[in-house]
Amino acid sequence: MLFEFKDIKYTLGNESERNIVVSGVVDSGEVLIVRGPSGAGKSTLFRILSRLQPGSGGEAFLQGKSWLQIPSTSWRINVHYMAQKPALFDGTVADNLAKPFETRAGGQKKLDQDRAKELMEQLHLSLELWNQDARTVSGGEASRLAFIRALLVDPMVLLLDEPTAALDEPARQALYRVLSGWLKAANRAALLISHNNDYRQLEHIKYVDIIKHPERGD
Protein backbone atom coordinates (compact mmCIF):
# COMPACT_ATOMS: atom_id res chain seq x y z
CA MET A 1 0.00 0.00 0.00
CA LEU A 2 1.49 3.34 -1.01
CA PHE A 3 -0.30 5.63 1.42
CA GLU A 4 -2.68 5.01 4.25
CA PHE A 5 -4.17 7.11 7.01
CA LYS A 6 -5.99 5.64 9.97
CA ASP A 7 -8.43 7.33 12.28
CA ILE A 8 -7.08 10.83 11.69
CA LYS A 9 -8.92 12.83 14.28
CA TYR A 10 -9.40 16.56 14.51
CA THR A 11 -11.81 19.17 15.72
CA LEU A 12 -13.15 22.08 13.77
CA GLY A 13 -13.73 25.31 15.62
CA ASN A 14 -14.32 25.01 19.33
CA GLU A 15 -17.45 22.91 19.22
CA SER A 16 -16.86 19.44 20.52
CA GLU A 17 -19.64 17.99 18.37
CA ARG A 18 -17.58 18.77 15.31
CA ASN A 19 -15.07 16.03 15.96
CA ILE A 20 -14.00 14.36 12.77
CA VAL A 21 -12.41 10.95 12.38
CA VAL A 22 -11.38 9.81 8.92
CA SER A 23 -9.40 6.95 7.38
CA GLY A 24 -8.37 6.21 3.83
CA VAL A 25 -6.03 4.24 1.60
CA VAL A 26 -4.50 4.85 -1.83
CA ASP A 27 -2.27 2.60 -3.85
CA SER A 28 -0.01 3.49 -6.77
CA GLY A 29 -1.88 5.07 -9.64
CA GLU A 30 -5.01 5.75 -7.62
CA VAL A 31 -6.81 8.97 -6.86
CA LEU A 32 -8.71 9.38 -3.62
CA ILE A 33 -11.41 12.01 -3.86
CA VAL A 34 -12.12 13.62 -0.49
CA ARG A 35 -15.76 14.63 -0.35
CA GLY A 36 -17.77 16.60 2.15
CA PRO A 37 -19.76 19.80 2.39
CA SER A 38 -18.11 23.21 2.45
CA GLY A 39 -16.41 23.83 5.77
CA ALA A 40 -16.36 20.13 6.61
CA GLY A 41 -12.60 20.23 7.15
CA LYS A 42 -11.29 18.77 3.91
CA SER A 43 -8.40 21.23 3.69
CA THR A 44 -7.65 20.68 7.36
CA LEU A 45 -7.34 16.96 6.66
CA PHE A 46 -4.79 17.69 3.92
CA ARG A 47 -2.86 20.01 6.20
CA ILE A 48 -2.72 17.30 8.86
CA LEU A 49 -1.72 14.60 6.37
CA SER A 50 1.13 16.77 5.07
CA ARG A 51 2.11 17.56 8.67
CA LEU A 52 1.60 21.30 8.38
CA GLN A 53 -0.52 21.10 11.50
CA PRO A 54 -1.12 18.42 14.09
CA GLY A 55 -4.34 16.49 14.47
CA SER A 56 -5.54 15.15 17.77
CA GLY A 57 -5.09 11.50 16.91
CA GLY A 58 -4.47 8.90 14.24
CA GLU A 59 -1.52 7.88 12.14
CA ALA A 60 -0.46 7.93 8.50
CA PHE A 61 1.80 5.53 6.67
CA LEU A 62 3.89 5.97 3.55
CA GLN A 63 4.85 2.63 2.00
CA GLY A 64 3.99 1.03 5.31
CA LYS A 65 6.26 3.32 7.32
CA SER A 66 4.59 5.43 10.01
CA TRP A 67 4.92 9.19 9.91
CA LEU A 68 6.41 8.91 13.37
CA GLN A 69 9.46 7.30 11.78
CA ILE A 70 9.95 9.82 8.98
CA PRO A 71 11.34 13.33 9.55
CA SER A 72 8.77 16.01 8.76
CA THR A 73 10.99 17.65 6.11
CA SER A 74 11.17 14.55 3.92
CA TRP A 75 7.57 13.62 4.73
CA ARG A 76 6.34 16.96 3.41
CA ILE A 77 8.22 16.46 0.14
CA ASN A 78 6.74 13.00 -0.35
CA VAL A 79 3.24 13.76 0.90
CA HIS A 80 3.11 17.10 -0.80
CA TYR A 81 0.30 19.54 -0.15
CA MET A 82 -0.67 22.00 -2.83
CA ALA A 83 -2.82 24.69 -1.22
CA GLN A 84 -5.88 26.04 -2.94
CA LYS A 85 -4.39 29.53 -2.99
CA PRO A 86 -1.10 29.30 -4.87
CA ALA A 87 1.88 30.67 -2.94
CA LEU A 88 3.97 32.91 -5.14
CA PHE A 89 7.30 34.34 -4.05
CA ASP A 90 9.14 37.49 -5.12
CA GLY A 91 10.95 36.94 -8.39
CA THR A 92 10.19 35.58 -11.81
CA VAL A 93 8.06 32.59 -12.72
CA ALA A 94 11.31 30.65 -13.22
CA ASP A 95 12.48 31.64 -9.72
CA ASN A 96 9.21 30.37 -8.34
CA LEU A 97 9.48 27.04 -10.09
CA ALA A 98 13.03 26.69 -8.75
CA LYS A 99 12.00 27.48 -5.17
CA PRO A 100 11.68 23.85 -3.98
CA PHE A 101 15.30 23.23 -4.92
CA GLU A 102 16.64 25.98 -2.67
CA THR A 103 16.08 23.94 0.47
CA ARG A 104 18.66 21.54 1.82
CA ALA A 105 16.27 18.62 1.49
CA GLY A 106 15.20 19.56 -2.04
CA GLY A 107 18.58 20.91 -3.11
CA GLN A 108 20.00 17.57 -4.20
CA LYS A 109 18.00 18.06 -7.36
CA LYS A 110 17.99 21.04 -9.66
CA LEU A 111 15.13 22.58 -11.56
CA ASP A 112 14.61 20.54 -14.72
CA GLN A 113 13.93 23.46 -17.06
CA ASP A 114 12.99 21.32 -20.06
CA ARG A 115 10.48 19.38 -18.02
CA ALA A 116 9.06 22.58 -16.52
CA LYS A 117 8.61 24.16 -19.95
CA GLU A 118 7.08 21.00 -21.32
CA LEU A 119 4.54 21.01 -18.48
CA MET A 120 3.80 24.68 -19.12
CA GLU A 121 2.96 23.91 -22.71
CA GLN A 122 0.79 20.93 -21.74
CA LEU A 123 -1.13 23.21 -19.37
CA HIS A 124 -1.65 25.89 -22.02
CA LEU A 125 0.77 28.37 -20.42
CA SER A 126 2.80 30.63 -22.67
CA LEU A 127 6.57 30.24 -22.35
CA GLU A 128 6.76 34.02 -22.32
CA LEU A 129 5.74 33.78 -18.69
CA TRP A 130 9.11 32.21 -17.86
CA ASN A 131 10.90 35.47 -17.11
CA GLN A 132 7.84 37.41 -16.05
CA ASP A 133 7.43 38.77 -12.52
CA ALA A 134 5.44 36.09 -10.72
CA ARG A 135 3.31 38.69 -8.94
CA THR A 136 1.86 39.79 -12.25
CA VAL A 137 0.45 36.46 -13.45
CA SER A 138 -3.30 35.84 -13.39
CA GLY A 139 -5.05 33.62 -10.85
CA GLY A 140 -5.49 30.81 -13.35
CA GLU A 141 -1.85 31.00 -14.41
CA ALA A 142 -0.74 31.05 -10.80
CA SER A 143 -2.62 27.89 -9.89
CA ARG A 144 -1.25 26.04 -12.91
CA LEU A 145 2.29 27.19 -12.05
CA ALA A 146 1.81 25.95 -8.50
CA PHE A 147 0.64 22.62 -9.91
CA ILE A 148 3.72 22.39 -12.13
CA ARG A 149 5.90 23.21 -9.15
CA ALA A 150 4.20 20.49 -7.12
CA LEU A 151 4.93 17.94 -9.87
CA LEU A 152 8.55 19.09 -10.03
CA VAL A 153 8.87 18.43 -6.29
CA ASP A 154 8.24 14.85 -7.37
CA PRO A 155 6.28 13.59 -4.39
CA MET A 156 4.84 10.12 -3.96
CA VAL A 157 1.49 11.43 -2.82
CA LEU A 158 0.09 14.68 -4.11
CA LEU A 159 -2.58 16.39 -2.01
CA LEU A 160 -4.46 18.68 -4.37
CA ASP A 161 -6.81 21.17 -2.76
CA GLU A 162 -9.19 22.35 -5.48
CA PRO A 163 -6.49 22.69 -8.13
CA THR A 164 -8.98 23.63 -10.84
CA ALA A 165 -11.00 26.23 -8.92
CA ALA A 166 -9.48 29.17 -10.83
CA LEU A 167 -9.36 27.44 -14.24
CA ASP A 168 -11.58 27.47 -17.29
CA GLU A 169 -12.82 24.21 -18.80
CA PRO A 170 -9.98 23.57 -21.30
CA ALA A 171 -7.36 24.29 -18.64
CA ARG A 172 -9.13 21.94 -16.20
CA GLN A 173 -9.09 19.13 -18.69
CA ALA A 174 -5.43 19.83 -19.44
CA LEU A 175 -4.59 19.68 -15.74
CA TYR A 176 -6.32 16.33 -15.24
CA ARG A 177 -4.67 15.01 -18.39
CA VAL A 178 -1.24 15.92 -17.01
CA LEU A 179 -2.17 14.46 -13.61
CA SER A 180 -3.27 11.19 -15.25
CA GLY A 181 0.03 10.96 -17.07
CA TRP A 182 1.95 11.71 -13.89
CA LEU A 183 0.08 8.98 -11.99
CA LYS A 184 1.18 6.33 -14.49
CA ALA A 185 4.72 6.15 -13.08
CA ALA A 186 5.44 3.83 -10.15
CA ASN A 187 4.74 4.89 -6.56
CA ARG A 188 2.53 7.84 -7.25
CA ALA A 189 -0.94 8.61 -5.99
CA ALA A 190 -3.10 11.66 -5.43
CA LEU A 191 -5.72 12.88 -3.01
CA LEU A 192 -8.08 15.42 -4.47
CA ILE A 193 -10.60 17.92 -3.17
CA SER A 194 -12.88 19.23 -5.87
CA HIS A 195 -16.28 20.83 -5.70
CA ASN A 196 -16.87 20.64 -9.41
CA ASN A 197 -16.96 16.90 -10.10
CA ASP A 198 -14.82 17.82 -13.08
CA TYR A 199 -12.34 14.95 -12.63
CA ARG A 200 -14.22 12.33 -14.62
CA GLN A 201 -11.35 11.68 -16.97
CA LEU A 202 -9.17 10.44 -14.09
CA GLU A 203 -8.89 6.69 -13.72
CA HIS A 204 -8.77 4.49 -10.61
CA ILE A 205 -10.87 6.84 -8.54
CA LYS A 206 -11.86 6.08 -4.96
CA TYR A 207 -13.86 8.18 -2.56
CA VAL A 208 -13.77 9.07 1.08
CA ASP A 209 -16.48 11.13 2.74
CA ILE A 210 -15.84 13.40 5.67
CA ILE A 211 -18.58 13.06 8.21
CA LYS A 212 -18.88 14.25 11.75
CA HIS A 213 -17.94 11.73 14.34
CA PRO A 214 -21.07 10.46 16.07
CA GLU A 215 -19.80 10.48 19.63
CA ARG A 216 -19.23 13.70 21.50
CA GLY A 217 -15.57 14.36 21.82
CA ASP A 218 -12.97 14.87 24.42
Added chain:
Amino acid sequence: MESSVIPITNLQLAFTFILILITGGISSFLKLGLLKSLVWGTVRTFVQLTLIGYALTYIFQINNLWLIILIITIMCYIASRAAVKRTPNVSGHPTVPAFLSLVASTYLVGTIVTTLIISPDPWYSARIAIPIFGMILGNSMNGIALSLDRLYLEARARAFEIEAMLTFGATPWEAIQTSVQEAIRAGMTPTINSLMVVGLVSLPGMMTGQILGGADPREAVRYQIVVMLMIAAAVAIGCLILVGLSYKKLFNDDGGLQSFVLSSRK
Protein backbone atom coordinates in the same frame (compact mmCIF):
# COMPACT_ATOMS: atom_id res chain seq x y z
CA MET B 1 38.52 78.19 31.91
CA GLU B 2 37.95 75.93 28.96
CA SER B 3 38.90 72.59 30.39
CA SER B 4 36.56 72.20 33.35
CA VAL B 5 32.90 71.49 33.98
CA ILE B 6 30.86 74.53 35.02
CA PRO B 7 29.02 73.18 38.08
CA ILE B 8 25.26 73.57 38.45
CA THR B 9 24.35 74.70 41.97
CA ASN B 10 21.17 73.61 43.78
CA LEU B 11 19.68 77.05 43.22
CA GLN B 12 20.44 76.87 39.52
CA LEU B 13 18.96 73.37 39.37
CA ALA B 14 15.79 74.77 40.97
CA PHE B 15 15.39 77.05 37.96
CA THR B 16 14.52 73.94 35.91
CA PHE B 17 11.16 74.44 37.61
CA ILE B 18 10.50 77.04 34.89
CA LEU B 19 10.90 74.31 32.28
CA ILE B 20 8.46 72.04 34.09
CA LEU B 21 5.95 74.90 34.29
CA ILE B 22 6.17 75.40 30.52
CA THR B 23 5.62 71.71 29.83
CA GLY B 24 2.80 71.52 32.38
CA GLY B 25 1.22 74.71 31.00
CA ILE B 26 1.05 73.24 27.50
CA SER B 27 -0.44 70.03 28.86
CA SER B 28 -3.23 71.76 30.81
CA PHE B 29 -3.90 74.35 28.08
CA LEU B 30 -4.49 71.61 25.50
CA LYS B 31 -6.08 69.23 28.06
CA LEU B 32 -3.56 66.55 27.17
CA GLY B 33 -4.06 64.80 30.51
CA LEU B 34 -0.32 64.47 30.89
CA LEU B 35 0.05 66.53 34.04
CA LYS B 36 0.05 63.62 36.45
CA SER B 37 2.58 61.70 34.38
CA LEU B 38 4.68 64.83 34.03
CA VAL B 39 4.84 65.42 37.77
CA TRP B 40 5.55 61.79 38.50
CA GLY B 41 8.12 61.66 35.70
CA THR B 42 9.85 64.75 37.03
CA VAL B 43 10.02 63.34 40.54
CA ARG B 44 11.41 60.07 39.20
CA THR B 45 13.98 61.88 37.09
CA PHE B 46 15.26 63.77 40.11
CA VAL B 47 15.24 60.79 42.43
CA GLN B 48 16.63 58.18 40.01
CA LEU B 49 19.40 60.38 38.69
CA THR B 50 20.38 61.66 42.13
CA LEU B 51 20.61 58.13 43.42
CA ILE B 52 22.54 56.94 40.41
CA GLY B 53 24.91 59.86 40.85
CA TYR B 54 25.73 58.76 44.39
CA ALA B 55 25.83 55.10 43.38
CA LEU B 56 28.24 55.76 40.52
CA THR B 57 30.52 57.82 42.75
CA TYR B 58 30.69 54.89 45.14
CA ILE B 59 31.13 52.29 42.40
CA PHE B 60 33.91 54.27 40.72
CA GLN B 61 35.71 54.54 44.03
CA ILE B 62 35.79 50.84 44.87
CA ASN B 63 36.15 49.78 41.20
CA ASN B 64 35.61 46.07 41.81
CA LEU B 65 35.44 43.83 38.72
CA TRP B 66 32.71 41.57 40.14
CA LEU B 67 30.59 44.48 41.20
CA ILE B 68 30.89 45.93 37.68
CA ILE B 69 29.84 42.61 36.15
CA LEU B 70 26.91 42.38 38.55
CA ILE B 71 25.74 45.90 37.73
CA ILE B 72 26.04 45.43 33.98
CA THR B 73 24.16 42.14 34.15
CA ILE B 74 21.36 43.78 36.13
CA MET B 75 21.30 46.57 33.53
CA CYS B 76 20.97 43.88 30.82
CA TYR B 77 18.03 42.37 32.66
CA ILE B 78 16.23 45.71 33.05
CA ALA B 79 16.91 46.50 29.39
CA SER B 80 15.53 43.13 28.29
CA ARG B 81 12.31 43.74 30.24
CA ALA B 82 11.98 47.17 28.66
CA ALA B 83 12.68 45.74 25.19
CA VAL B 84 10.01 43.07 25.56
CA LYS B 85 7.44 45.72 26.46
CA ARG B 86 8.06 47.35 23.10
CA THR B 87 7.04 44.29 21.12
CA PRO B 88 3.22 44.48 20.88
CA ASN B 89 3.03 41.83 18.16
CA VAL B 90 5.01 39.20 20.02
CA SER B 91 3.08 36.53 21.87
CA GLY B 92 4.39 35.30 25.20
CA HIS B 93 7.09 37.06 27.20
CA PRO B 94 10.44 36.49 25.55
CA THR B 95 12.39 38.13 28.39
CA VAL B 96 14.87 35.25 28.64
CA PRO B 97 15.97 35.26 24.97
CA ALA B 98 16.02 39.08 25.03
CA PHE B 99 18.22 38.99 28.12
CA LEU B 100 20.57 36.40 26.63
CA SER B 101 20.96 38.33 23.40
CA LEU B 102 21.67 41.58 25.25
CA VAL B 103 24.17 39.93 27.59
CA ALA B 104 26.02 38.31 24.68
CA SER B 105 26.10 41.37 22.42
CA THR B 106 26.85 43.88 25.19
CA TYR B 107 29.64 41.91 26.80
CA LEU B 108 31.26 40.99 23.50
CA VAL B 109 31.28 44.49 22.03
CA GLY B 110 31.78 46.26 25.35
CA THR B 111 34.82 44.16 26.19
CA ILE B 112 36.38 44.82 22.80
CA VAL B 113 35.86 48.55 23.22
CA THR B 114 37.06 48.83 26.80
CA THR B 115 40.07 46.55 26.51
CA LEU B 116 41.32 47.09 22.96
CA ILE B 117 40.20 50.58 22.01
CA ILE B 118 39.99 52.69 25.15
CA SER B 119 42.18 50.42 27.30
CA PRO B 120 42.12 52.24 30.64
CA ASP B 121 44.20 51.12 33.62
CA PRO B 122 42.99 48.80 35.08
CA TRP B 123 41.20 47.46 32.00
CA TYR B 124 37.95 47.09 33.91
CA SER B 125 37.77 50.70 35.06
CA ALA B 126 34.19 51.28 36.17
CA ARG B 127 34.37 54.90 35.03
CA ILE B 128 34.82 53.66 31.44
CA ALA B 129 32.99 50.33 31.48
CA ILE B 130 29.66 51.35 32.96
CA PRO B 131 28.94 54.31 30.62
CA ILE B 132 30.19 52.36 27.59
CA PHE B 133 28.14 49.24 28.39
CA GLY B 134 25.18 51.45 29.25
CA MET B 135 25.29 53.18 25.87
CA ILE B 136 25.52 49.85 24.07
CA LEU B 137 22.55 48.54 26.03
CA GLY B 138 20.37 51.59 25.58
CA ASN B 139 20.75 51.37 21.83
CA SER B 140 20.68 47.63 21.26
CA MET B 141 17.58 47.41 23.46
CA ASN B 142 15.66 49.37 20.80
CA GLY B 143 17.20 47.41 17.96
CA ILE B 144 16.35 43.99 19.33
CA ALA B 145 12.82 45.07 20.24
CA LEU B 146 12.23 46.31 16.69
CA SER B 147 13.63 43.19 15.15
CA LEU B 148 11.71 40.76 17.36
CA ASP B 149 8.47 42.59 16.74
CA ARG B 150 9.12 42.60 13.01
CA LEU B 151 9.88 38.87 13.02
CA TYR B 152 6.39 38.12 14.33
CA LEU B 153 4.73 40.61 11.97
CA GLU B 154 6.55 39.21 8.95
CA ALA B 155 5.84 35.62 9.90
CA ARG B 156 2.13 36.37 10.12
CA ALA B 157 2.12 38.27 6.84
CA ARG B 158 4.16 35.58 5.09
CA ALA B 159 2.58 32.54 6.74
CA PHE B 160 1.46 31.35 3.35
CA GLU B 161 4.94 31.52 1.85
CA ILE B 162 6.46 29.90 4.92
CA GLU B 163 4.06 26.97 4.68
CA ALA B 164 4.77 26.60 0.97
CA MET B 165 8.48 26.40 1.76
CA LEU B 166 7.72 23.74 4.37
CA THR B 167 5.90 21.67 1.76
CA PHE B 168 9.11 21.81 -0.30
CA GLY B 169 10.95 20.13 2.55
CA ALA B 170 12.35 23.32 4.08
CA THR B 171 13.42 23.30 7.70
CA PRO B 172 11.80 26.02 9.85
CA TRP B 173 14.98 28.11 9.54
CA GLU B 174 14.96 27.80 5.75
CA ALA B 175 11.24 28.47 5.53
CA ILE B 176 11.39 31.65 7.57
CA GLN B 177 14.55 33.09 5.96
CA THR B 178 12.85 36.09 4.35
CA SER B 179 11.16 37.07 7.60
CA VAL B 180 14.44 36.70 9.49
CA GLN B 181 16.21 38.98 7.03
CA GLU B 182 13.46 41.57 7.26
CA ALA B 183 13.52 41.39 11.06
CA ILE B 184 17.26 41.92 11.37
CA ARG B 185 17.14 44.66 8.76
CA ALA B 186 14.39 46.42 10.73
CA GLY B 187 16.46 46.23 13.91
CA MET B 188 19.60 47.61 12.27
CA THR B 189 18.13 50.31 10.05
CA PRO B 190 17.83 53.09 12.68
CA THR B 191 21.46 52.57 13.70
CA ILE B 192 22.69 52.57 10.10
CA ASN B 193 20.63 55.67 9.39
CA SER B 194 22.14 57.44 12.36
CA LEU B 195 25.60 56.66 10.98
CA MET B 196 24.61 58.69 7.92
CA VAL B 197 23.44 61.85 9.63
CA VAL B 198 25.48 61.96 12.82
CA GLY B 199 27.20 65.32 13.21
CA LEU B 200 25.06 66.86 10.47
CA VAL B 201 21.61 66.71 12.01
CA SER B 202 22.44 66.04 15.62
CA LEU B 203 25.36 66.07 17.96
CA PRO B 204 25.10 62.83 19.91
CA GLY B 205 24.54 63.02 23.64
CA MET B 206 27.85 61.55 24.61
CA MET B 207 29.83 63.95 22.47
CA THR B 208 27.75 66.88 23.66
CA GLY B 209 28.39 65.77 27.23
CA GLN B 210 32.11 65.59 26.71
CA ILE B 211 32.16 69.02 25.10
CA LEU B 212 30.12 70.51 27.96
CA GLY B 213 32.52 68.75 30.28
CA GLY B 214 35.34 70.76 28.75
CA ALA B 215 36.83 68.17 26.39
CA ASP B 216 38.47 69.11 23.11
CA PRO B 217 35.78 68.57 20.42
CA ARG B 218 38.30 66.70 18.27
CA GLU B 219 38.83 64.22 21.12
CA ALA B 220 35.10 63.99 21.74
CA VAL B 221 34.59 63.15 18.06
CA ARG B 222 37.02 60.23 18.24
CA TYR B 223 35.09 58.80 21.16
CA GLN B 224 31.84 59.31 19.30
CA ILE B 225 33.12 57.38 16.27
CA VAL B 226 33.97 54.45 18.52
CA VAL B 227 30.55 54.69 20.16
CA MET B 228 28.65 54.76 16.86
CA LEU B 229 30.45 51.74 15.48
CA MET B 230 30.22 49.74 18.69
CA ILE B 231 26.48 50.37 18.80
CA ALA B 232 26.10 49.19 15.21
CA ALA B 233 28.03 46.00 15.98
CA ALA B 234 26.10 45.35 19.19
CA VAL B 235 22.74 45.87 17.51
CA ALA B 236 23.66 43.48 14.70
CA ILE B 237 24.82 40.79 17.11
CA GLY B 238 21.87 41.30 19.46
CA CYS B 239 19.29 41.10 16.66
CA LEU B 240 20.88 38.01 15.16
CA ILE B 241 20.97 36.19 18.50
CA LEU B 242 17.46 37.18 19.51
CA VAL B 243 15.93 36.25 16.17
CA GLY B 244 17.92 33.01 16.19
CA LEU B 245 16.59 32.18 19.65
CA SER B 246 13.01 33.26 18.89
CA TYR B 247 12.07 31.96 15.47
CA LYS B 248 11.52 28.41 16.74
CA LYS B 249 8.68 29.63 18.93
CA LEU B 250 6.73 30.28 15.74
CA PHE B 251 6.85 26.56 14.92
CA ASN B 252 5.50 23.49 16.67
CA ASP B 253 7.56 20.42 17.56
CA ASP B 254 6.91 18.89 14.15
CA GLY B 255 8.19 21.99 12.36
CA GLY B 256 4.77 23.31 11.28
CA LEU B 257 3.70 26.88 11.92
CA GLN B 258 1.96 27.51 15.23
CA SER B 259 -1.72 28.27 14.99
CA PHE B 260 -1.29 31.81 16.38
CA VAL B 261 0.85 32.65 13.34
CA LEU B 262 -1.86 31.39 11.03
CA SER B 263 -4.87 32.78 12.85
CA SER B 264 -4.55 36.26 11.38
CA ARG B 265 -4.47 34.88 7.85
CA LYS B 266 -7.24 35.92 5.54
